[in-house]
Amino acid sequence: MSTNHFLPTDAFDAWFNERREAHRFVIERIPFQRLEQWGFDPQTGNLGHVSGRFFTIEGLSVDTNFGSVGHWEQPIINQPEIGILGLLIKAFDGVPHVLMQAKMEPGNINMIQLSPTLQATHSNYTRVHRGKAPHYLDYFLDAAPRRVVADTLQSEQGARFLHKRNRNLIVMTDRDVEVLPDFRWFRFDQLRALLRRDNLVNMDVRTVLSCLPPRDDGGEFVPDAAAPGDAFGHRLQASGRVRRGRHTFQELLNWFTAQRMNFHVHARTIPLRDTRHWQRTDDEIRHESGRFFSVIACRIEAGSREVTTWTQPLVQSAARGLIGFVVREIDGVLHLLVQARPEAGIYGEVELGPTVSCAPDQYADMPPASRPPFLDYLCAAQADRMRYDAVQSEEGGRFFREENRNLVVEAGEDFPLDVPERYIWMTVRQLKEFIRHSHDVNVQARCLLAAMGAW
Amino acid sequence: MSTNHFLPTDAFDAWFNERREAHRFVIERIPFQRLEQWGFDPQTGNLGHVSGRFFTIEGLSVDTNFGSVGHWEQPIINQPEIGILGLLIKAFDGVPHVLMQAKMEPGNINMIQLSPTLQATHSNYTRVHRGKAPHYLDYFLDAAPRRVVADTLQSEQGARFLHKRNRNLIVMTDRDVEVLPDFRWFRFDQLRALLRRDNLVNMDVRTVLSCLPPRDDGGEFVPDAAAPGDAFGHRLQASGRVRRGRHTFQELLNWFTAQRMNFHVHARTIPLRDTRHWQRTDDEIRHESGRFFSVIACRIEAGSREVTTWTQPLVQSAARGLIGFVVREIDGVLHLLVQARPEAGIYGEVELGPTVSCAPDQYADMPPASRPPFLDYLCAAQADRMRYDAVQSEEGGRFFREENRNLVVEAGEDFPLDVPERYIWMTVRQLKEFIRHSHDVNVQARCLLAAMGAW
Numbered sequence: 032m033s034t035n036h037f038l039p040t041d042a043f044d045a046w047f048n049e050r051r052e053a054h055r056f057v058i059e060r061i062p063f064q065r066l067e068q069w070g071f072d073p074q075t076g077n078l079g080h081v082s083g084r085f086f087t088i089e090g091l092s093v094d095t096n097f098g099s100v101g102h103w104e105q106p107i108i109n110q111p112e113i114g115i116l117g118l119l120i121k122a123f124d125g126v127p128h129v130l131m132q133a134k135m136e137p138g139n140i141n142m143i144q145l146s147p148t149l150q151a152t153h154s155n156y157t158r159v160h161r162g163k164a165p166h167y168l169d170y171f172l173d174a175a176p177r178r179v180v181a182d183t184l185q186s187e188q189g190a191r192f193l194h195k196r197n198r199n200l201i202v203m204t205d206r207d208v209e210v211l212p213d214f215r216w217f218r219f220d221q222l223r224a225l226l227r228r229d230n231l232v233n234m235d236v237r238t239v240l241s242c243l244p245p246r247d248d249g250g251e252f253v254p255d256a257a258a259p260g261d262a263f264g265h266r267l268q269a270s271g272r273v274r275r276g277r278h279t280f281q282e283l284l285n286w287f288t289a290q291r292m293n294f295h296v297h298a299r300t301i302p303l304r305d306t307r308h309w310q311r312t313d314d315e316i317r318h319e320s321g322r323f324f325s326v327i328a329c330r331i332e333a334g335s336r337e338v339t340t341w342t343q344p345l346v347q348s349a350a351r352g353l354i355g356f357v358v359r360e361i362d363g364v365l366h367l368l369v370q371a372r373p374e375a376g377i378y379g380e381v382e383l384g385p386t387v388s389c390a391p392d393q394y395a396d397m398p399p400a401s402r403p404p405f406l407d408y409l410c411a412a413q414a415d416r417m418r419y420d421a422v423q424s425e426e427g428g429r430f431f432r433e434e435n436r437n438l439v440v441e442a443g444e445d446f447p448l449d450v451p452e453r454y455i456w457m458t459v460r461q462l463k464e465f466i467r468h469s470h471d472v473n474v475q476a477r478c479l480l481a482a483m484g485a486w
Numbered sequence: 487m488s489t490n491h492f493l494p495t496d497a498f499d500a501w502f503n504e505r506r507e508a509h510r511f512v513i514e515r516i517p518f519q520r521l522e523q524w525g526f527d528p529q530t531g532n533l534g535h536v537s538g539r540f541f542t543i544e545g546l547s548v549d550t551n552f553g554s555v556g557h558w559e560q561p562i563i564n565q566p567e568i569g570i571l572g573l574l575i576k577a578f579d580g581v582p583h584v585l586m587q588a589k590m591e592p593g594n595i596n597m598i599q600l601s602p603t604l605q606a607t608h609s610n611y612t613r614v615h616r617g618k619a620p621h622y623l624d625y626f627l628d629a630a631p632r633r634v635v636a637d638t639l640q641s642e643q644g645a646r647f648l649h650k651r652n653r654n655l656i657v658m659t660d661r662d663v664e665v666l667p668d669f670r671w672f673r674f675d676q677l678r679a680l681l682r683r684d685n686l687v688n689m690d691v692r693t694v695l696s697c698l699p700p701r702d703d704g705g706e707f708v709p710d711a712a713a714p715g716d717a718f719g720h721r722l723q724a725s726g727r728v729r730r731g732r733h734t735f736q737e738l739l740n741w742f743t744a745q746r747m748n749f750h751v752h753a754r755t756i757p758l759r760d761t762r763h764w765q766r767t768d769d770e771i772r773h774e775s776g777r778f779f780s781v782i783a784c785r786i787e788a789g790s791r792e793v794t795t796w797t798q799p800l801v802q803s804a805a806r807g808l809i810g811f812v813v814r815e816i817d818g819v820l821h822l823l824v825q826a827r828p829e830a831g832i833y834g835e836v837e838l839g840p841t842v843s844c845a846p847d848q849y850a851d852m853p854p855a856s857r858p859p860f861l862d863y864l865c866a867a868q869a870d871r872m873r874y875d876a877v878q879s880e881e882g883g884r885f886f887r888e889e890n891r892n893l894v895v896e897a898g899e900d901f902p903l904d905v906p907e908r909y910i911w912m913t914v915r916q917l918k919e920f921i922r923h924s925h926d927v928n929v930q931a932r933c934l935l936a937a938m939g940a941w
Contacts, residue, residue, distance in 0.1 A: 113747050153747070176733070182740040184747070198747050250736065278631070281705065284922065285637040291924070292568050292608070292639070292653050467739065468923040469746070 038215045040224065047143075050133040050213055056142050057332040062314040066328050066342045076304025076311070078326070078344055084154075086110035086429075088316070088326055088344060090306035091193060095296040097373040099401070104306045106316055106326055107193045107376060108346065108429060113184065115156050116235045117149035117171045117200040120180065120252065121208060121216070127254055128216040130167070130208065131236065136427030137331045138345050140434060144233040144424065145225065148214070149200075166211055174202040180252050181242040184469040185477065186382060188425065189374030191324070191346055193300065196378055196470075197235075199242045203252060219255035223264075223484045229422040230434060234478055237423070241477035243486040245463045247272045254486055263418050263441070267459060267485045270365040276458040277361050277448070286455050287471075290371030291381045298375045322393065324348045327431060345431040350392040351422075354475045355409040355438035356483070357386045358418065359446055359456070366456040367480075368405070372473055379470035383462065386454070388435075388475040404451055412440040419483045435475075439483050459485045493670045495679065502598075505588035505668055511597050512787040517769040521783050521797045531759025531766070533781070533799055539609075541565035541884075543771070543781055543799060545761035546648060550751040552828040554856070559761045561771055561781055562648045562831060563801065563884060568639065570611050571690045572604035572626045572655040575635065575707065576663060576671070582709055583671040585622070585663065586691065591882030592786045593800050595889060599688040599879065600680065603669070604655075621666055629657040635707050636697040639924040640932065641837060643880065644829030646779070646801055648755065651833055651924075652690075654697045658707060674710035678719075678939045684877040685889060689933055692878070696932035698941040700918045702727045709941055718873050718896070722914060722940045725820040731913040732816050732903070741910050742926075745826035746836045753830045777848065779803045782886060800886040805847040806877075809930045810864040810893035811938070812841045813873065814901055814911070821911040822935075823860070827928055834925035838917065841909070843890075843930040859906055867895040874938045890930075894938050914940045 038046055063071070068081050079087035091107040119130045134146035151165045156172075180201040187195040210216065217225075222240075226232050244250050246268065257264030278286070303309075308319050316326040330342045357368040372384035386405050394402040419439035424432075448456070462480065465471040480486075493501055518526070523536045534542035546562040574585045589601035606620045611627075635656040642650040665671065672680075677695075681687050699705050701723065712719030733741070758764075763774050771781040785797045812823040827839035841860050849857040874894035879887075903911070917935065920926040935941075 111750070111752065115747075157748070176737040176740055179736065179740040182736075182743045184743055198743055200743075244736070281634065281637075281699070282631040285631055285634040288637045288639055288653055288655075288924070292570075293612070295566070297566065468926070469743070470925065471923070 038217065040221055043221075043225070046215065047133055051141075051143050053212075054135060054143070054333060055338070056135055058137055059330045060314065061328050061330045061342065063328050064313070065330065066344070069328075069342065069344060071303075075302035077302065078316075088303060089193075090301040090303040091298050091375060092301045093296065093298045093375045095294070095373060095375070097294045097296065104301065104308065105323070105375075106303060106306060106309060107300070108191055108195070109193045109300065110195050111193075112153040113196050113198055114153060115149060115151040115171065115198045115200055116147050116239050117151070117167075117202065118236070118239050119148040119167055119170050119208070120201060120203045121205070122203075123216070126218060127203075127252060128218055129222065130210070130214055130216055133213045133215075134233075135333055136233075137329055137343065138429065138431040138433065139233070139427035140230045140424050140432050144231060144427065145236060146233050147235050147239055150235060166214075167208075170204050170206070170208070171200055171202055174204070178203045180250065181239075181244055181467075183242055183467060185238060185242070185466075185472070185474065186377040186379060186470060187474050189377030189382075189473065191376065191429070193298070193376045194378050195376070197238070199239045201239060201242060219486075220258060223255065223258075226482050226484060227419070227421055230424045232423075234424060234426045234474075237478040237481040238474055240481035240486055241472075242466055244467070245271055245460050247274070247460070257484075264484060266360070266365045267483065271459040271463065271485060273364050273458055273460055276364060276366060276461055277456045280461060280464060283455065283457055283461060287371060287383070290453060294371070294373040294381050296373045296375055296380050322349050329431070346429055346433070347431040348390070348433045350390045352390045352435040353387060353406070353409070353438065354385050354435045354479050355387045355405075355440065356479055357405055357408065357440055357442050357446070359442040360444075361448065361456060364458055366458055367462060368450065368454055369457055369462065369476065370454050374473070377470075377473060382473040383465055383471060383476055384473045385476045385479050404454070408442075409438050409440050412438075416440050416442070421482065423478065423482055437479050437482050439479070493672065495676055498676075498680070501670065502588055506596075506598050508667075509590055509598070509788060510793070511590055513592055514785045515769065516783050516785045516797065518783050519768070520785065521799070524783075524797065524799060526758075530757035532757065533771075543758060544648075545756040545758040546753050546830060547756045548751065548753045548830045550749070550828060550830070552749045552751065559756065559763065560778070560830075561758060561761060561764060562755070563646055563650070564648045564755065565650050566648075567608040568651050568653055569608060570604060570606040570626065570653045570655055571602050571694050572606070572622075572657065573691070573694050574603040574622055574625050574663070575656060575658045576660070577658075578671070581673060582658075582707060583673055584677065585665070585669055585671055588668045588670075589688070590788055591688070592784055592798065593884065593886040593888070594688070594882035595685045595879050595887050599686060599882065600691060601688050602690050602694055605690060621669075622663075625659050625661070625663070626655055626657055629659070633658045635705065636694075636699055636922075638697055638922060640693060640697070640921075640927070640929065641832040641834060641925060642929050644832030644837075644928065646831065646884070648753070648831045649833050650831070652693070654694045656694060656697060674941075675713060678710065678713075681937050681939060682874070682876055685879045687878075687937075689879060689881045689929075692933040692936040693929055695936035695941055696927075697921055699922070700726055700915050702729070702915070712939075719939060721815070721820045722938065726914040726918065726940060728819050728913055728915055731819060731821060731916055732911045735916060735919060738910065738912055738916060742826060742838070745908060746834075749826070749828040749836050751828045751830055751835050777804050784886070801884055801888070802886040803845070803888045805845045807845045807890040808842060808861070808864070808893065809840055809890045809934050810842045810860075810895065811934055812860055812863065812895055812897050812901070814897040815899075816903065816911060819913055821913055822917060823905060823909055824912055824917065824931065825909050829928070832925075832928060837928040838920055838926060838931055839928045840931045840934050859909070863897075864893050864895055867893070871895050871897070876937065878933065878937055892934050892937050894934070
């Protein structure tokens with residue numbers, strides 16, 4: 032086995048640090064007027080690129096019957112094109128490996144993170160502009176249908192993006208693969224270990240991993256077995272095989288359809304300049320309360336030999352978020368507590384989310400009844416119930432150092448099986464059945480499922 | 487068995503005619519200015535109800551890379567609320583029966599058609615307005631989860647409606663059910679026979695029937711067996727059980743996702759008055775060419791003892807459409823030729839459609855290469871290849887006497903297995919797997935599947 036094929040875990044940090052040193056990065060916040068090729072539309076105040084490509088920051092007006100606020104306005108990232116996030120898999124000596132890249136994004140915490148084999152825009156993929164093709168694109172374009180392990184369209188953050196979707200694609204190959212400088216092959220058990228570290232495996236990898244097919248699906252690809260002694264991992268894997276849970280799949284569909292019918296979220300774009308309660312200063316578009324998030328501008332200098340410089344807007348969150356699953360054993364099978372979550376920008380309007388996803392600081396002064404259900408339970412959990420606890424980053428190409436605490440807490444048998452109407456218990460197998468179809472499971476649930484190693 | 491429980495087939499016509507006679511209906515076309523409670527907005531020219539309820543006719547501006555016309559504008563029905571179409575099922579002596587209504591809709595051909603047990607608006611269902619509840623609503627509201635046979639959100643006609651969805655709901659009951667005057671119980675084999683008649687079983691019944699779960703799904707409900715001697719029916723049913731077809735389900739997902747990525751259909755509402763190439767006369771909103779469809783106004787008088795009168799806009803198609811499946815046996819299993827169909831108003835943007843759905847007259851003068859694929863094949867089919875041929879209506883609450891020829895033609899072994907990229911062969915079982923999830927299969931494919939008895 033050549034050294035390209037595998038990076039022993041104890042050599043990972045040396046390699047990763049070396050990659051970080053190999054590139055020079057400077058990120059600097061700048062006032063909007065120093066943005067190059069980006070500007071505010073004189074009519075609408077929308078922030079966009081002169082070419083009309085990439086994305087624009089527009090206003091969004093939202094009316095909903097979900098939550099305590101029936102109407103609000105906010106800036107939103109409008110990026111209607113579908114991008115591709117791709118993982119390339121190859122077996123060496125019968126063990127599947129995944130090809131990942133140590134990649135810089137301007138908003139990344141620690142500057143570089145492990146990224147998928149392929150991150151391609153729609154124009155990259157369809158080669159409309161005939162520019163330089165992204166590395167490894169051909170493996171995805173030319174994959175024989177029987178070598179495609181997963182392929183589905185998935186939503187991104189509905190509080191930040193308007194109807195943004197990415198194609199999540201996993202492909203196996205038998206061909207020889209040249210391993211380029213920033214790339215390495217990883218075993219799935221290594222990935223499982225790296226996912227327990229903070230801000231190392233990026234969001235794009237996590238969402239694609241969540242699309243791995245259920246373990247009893249009859250496909251040839253089985254990523255890995257839980258490590259010996261990892262009791263929780265073994266139970267997760269069992270829950271990814273068992274077809275029957277507390278509810279039949281038809282019951283889950285019935286519940287989900289009813290929730291989708293109960294909640295409406297009508298969102299329409301408006302000129303950014305007309306977005307009430309939001310202010311534009313020289314270097315920031317912010318809510319007058321200072322809460323939620325702001326839009327900022329950055330100048331980036333990157334490169335080792337050749338230096339590339341560009342400027343772009345980024346979105347910066349006002350506070351760290353919390354994303355958590357309560358899990359519980361029911362009749363011997365591990366179940367996840369899932370919520371039906373309406374959101375303004377998601378494609379499915381109401382999608383399946385983790386038990387909790389919120390910015391806890393926003394609720395700090397509120398009485399318990401006004402706080403999101405199960406938030407206090409998650410935050411008060413003792414260490415012996417904590418099955419996963421790490422800080423993970425959102426996508427660094429759009430978000431400036433945005434991170435969320437990811438928590439999985441196992442509830443005991445005293446935890447009620449009866450939950451509020453918007454919540455339901457399901458197995459990993461059942462949640463994966465929803466992920467396989469597009470627009471059913473939100474990005475927070477998908478990424479947390481991957482982070483906890485439920486594949 | 488009481489007479490309420492079952493209507494022998496030879497008594498059907500007498501009952502149905504009697505129901506038609508029992509109600510008096512007068513439909514009259516009127517100029518727009520005679521509409522009561524409906525009017526044109528002075529700013530936008532949109533046509534709406536004074537209450538803001540029901541629906542509005544607005545303008546739609548569409549940009550797409552699908553087809554030969556990259557941009558167009560058209561009127562569109564905007565009705566964002568989710569309605570419910572429900573079928574109530576009960577077994578008598580072990581045989582499942584479905585409760586249907588002989589129901590008048592203003593746009594219906596023949597005035598009354600067989601309709602689902604329940605057609606409820608969102609406000610009916612959530613009882614926001616506390617008005618009179620629709621008949622049988624409680625059976626659907628109170629159904630125990632394990633008695634729900636199917637429950638999913640589905641798109642309607644994407645060329646006429648903007649993001650219209652209905653909840654398609656099938657519920658079984660063991661309770662005693664009072665059979666109201668316009669209602670009767672039907673066996674599924676009767677329904678199969680009635681679906682071979684023109685314009686009798688309405689569109690709402692057909693779409694809900696298409697949501698019946700696959701036959702090998704392990705549920706307790708099995709509607710019926712094909713009649714003895716109905717070879718095609720038996721092969722349809724086999725194709726609704728067999729899991730393996732020419733392609734694995736993962737291959738179908740891979741193809742579908744690629745098609746969804748290839749085509750974009752960006753649609754945004756515009757003021758109806760700014761909709762280019764459309765003209766408003768005293769009694770019609772029409773395309774300047776006279777093609778496509780027009781918006782008209784009608785006055786309706788209905789009732790037996792109590793007479794109800796109202797006025798409303800309706801949409802009238804310029805020509806009869808054609809909806810057809812080419813089917814073919816592959817390795818001993820019947821397959822349907824399905825297309826990935828982009829449409830302006832559908833929720834999923836690109837959904838699975840039948841082999842052909844178009845208005846053939848629009849292509850009459852075009853060279854064969856410009857006509858929709860497989861249209862000529864369907865139209866030229868000999869009688870011995872014709873498995874289904876009937877004229878079926880679109881929803882009479884919105885469409886004025888709109889009908890489509892529904893065709894199923896079985897191709898021989900000389901018909902090519904290799905089809906254009908936007909088309910793929912799949913079994914009934916596989917198409918039903920897509921129907922089970924929301925926003926994947928369009929209304930034309932669903933209704934034709936039901937009409938041909940593929941349940």
